[in-house]
Amino acid sequence: QVQLVESGGGSVQAGGSVRLSCVVSGYTVSDRCMAWFRQAPGKEREGVAYVSSGGTTRYTDAVRGRFTISRDNVENSLYLHMNNLTPEDTAIYYCAAGSPSLCALRSDLFNFWGQGTQVTVSS
Numbered sequence: 001q002v003q004l005v006e007s008g009g010g011s012v013q014a015g016g017s018v019r020l021s022c023v024v025s026g027y028t029v030s031d032r033c034m035a036w037f038r039q040a041p042g043k044e045r046e047g048v049a050y051v052s053s054g055g056t057t058r059y060t061d062a063v064r065g066r067f068t069i070s071r072d073n074v075e076n077s078l079y080l081h082m083n084n085l086t087p088e089d090t091a092i093y094y095c096a097a098g099s100p101s102l103c104a105l106r107s108d109l110f111n112f113w114g115q116g117t118q119v120t121v122s123s
Contacts (some may be wrong), residue, residue: 002026002112004095009117011102016121022078022095024115030073035110038091038119047105048093049080051093058107060105062088085121092116 004027008020020036034049049059049069057069068081078095097108103109 002097002113004052004097004112006093006114006117007023007094009050009093009119011120011122012085014086014123016123017081017083018085018119020080020082020093020117023097024076024097025074027097027112028073028077029078029097031100033098033100033109034069034078035073035096035098035103035105036069036078037094037096037107037110038089038106039094039116040071040088040091043091045094046108047107050103050105051105053076053100056103058105070094080121084117087121087123090121092118099107 003025005023039045066084070079094116095114097112098110102120
């Protein structure tokens with residue numbers, strides 16, 4: 001059974017930092033495209049960042065230079081380090097696991113999702 005469990009969300013002031021974690025079971029993170037998505041109130045879910053099975057990383061323009069996606073193959077976990085946060089980063093953040101070969105920030109490419117963790121950034 002595949003499970004993705006996120007943690008690390010919370011409330012932070014603008015300019016602050018948060019690290020999200022996603023512990024994965026039933027799946028090997030290094031074998032798959034792994035990604036973070038987010039959904040803000042009243043908006044569609046959007047891709048934030050991915051790391052491919054080969055280690056390539058990509059970011060959406062809004063977070064490039066501020067967020068870093070990483071994985072730990074020993075812990076079988078995925079992380080998102082978020083720096084210089086702004087109120088526009090407020091959202092529920094989801095960890096997702098997808099294909100071994102196809103990797104893009106498209107939600108339809110991901111088979112398994114975590115339950116989400118809330119990040120709230122105040123000004």
